Amino acid sequence: MTQLFREMRMTGHTVVFFLGAGVLGLAAYLASVLKSSDLHHSFVVLVVVTASLTVAAFLLLYVPELVRGAEGPSHEFGYGERTSWSRPVYELPLLFIFAVLWLASASWSADILGNIQCDAIPKSQRIPTKSGSISAKAWCYEMRIIEALSWIQFALFAIFVWILITLTSRAKAFGRYGAWWEPIVELPWFGQYPGYPMGEEGSPRSGRYRYAYPASSARGSWAAPPSWPYESQPQMVGGAQVIPQQPGHAVVIRPSHGGRPAVIEQVPA
Numbered sequence: 001m002t003q004l005f006r007e008m009r010m011t012g013h014t015v016v017f018f019l020g021a022g023v024l025g026l027a028a029y030l031a032s033v034l035k036s037s038d039l040h041h042s043f044v045v046l047v048v049v050t051a052s053l054t055v056a057a058f059l060l061l062y063v064p065e066l067v068r069g070a071e072g073p074s075h076e077f078g079y080g081e082r083t084s085w086s087r088p089v090y091e092l093p094l095l096f097i098f099a100v101l102w103l104a105s106a107s108w109s110a111d112i113l114g115n116i117q118c119d120a121i122p123k124s125q126r127i128p129t130k131s132g133s134i135s136a137k138a139w140c141y142e143m144r145i146i147e148a149l150s151w152i153q154f155a156l157f158a159i160f161v162w163i164l165i166t167l168t169s170r171a172k173a174f175g176r177y178g179a180w181w182e183p184i185v186e187l188p189w190f191g192q193y194p195g196y197p198m199g200e201e202g203s204p205r206s207g208r209y210r211y212a213y214p215a216s217s218a219r220g221s222w223a224a225p226p227s228w229p230y231e232s233q234p235q236m237v238g239g240a241q242v243i244p245q246q247p248g249h250a251v252v253i254r255p256s257h258g259g260r261p262a263v264i265e266q267v268p269a
Helices: 003-033 041-069 079-083 088-113 136-173
Strands: 126-128 133-135 235-237 240-242 249-254 263-268
Touching (some): 041 136
Antiparallel strands (some): 126 133
């Protein structure tokens, strides 16, 4: 688990949650007052559905983790293994779908409003509703807010998709071959390596795993690899460093943080 990525992810998701809740409130109000035969009723329904799914999805994502996390760390796996069930392979399609929905909402609202200047609308202009009428200027401002928040939501989800693909691909390139199926909180943030800052030499059962193998299975329980990687020391031959490669093994060289020498490991090929 990398604590920095966990904090950054939760911060971003919290912003998305509250923005979605704000859009849901405005759209629900418009849906409650506008007539079902209104020209823009379908747009309001789309925004309500998109915002509702966003709020519900992030509630379902974090409530189980918070409930299990309140029980305290597991003696065997620590916090990361018990409290996270989300995987990059599951979360990536979800983020992409929400990005498309918010893009549709933002584009549709921009098409409805066009070049309308809200402050130029007369105060006396009204829009008929189910039980009377509302100010056209107030409706315009509310639509502008929905449009702005929808564009922000789309931008955030697009950034989330890019970050998730980038971090997972980097983790896989650095030896975490099952990174797409592992708990998402174990991904390293930019400038970190898988497992940092928990330590490079920790045991896998405490959440501090060796570099080339995943720390957990899909069910959140650790399964020992068939052969654990071990470090090799280069030998000096003719003034050059030579790494003796064991039969049936591949040499993995990974940089160390803090200016320390690179760690050389041999893993089963």
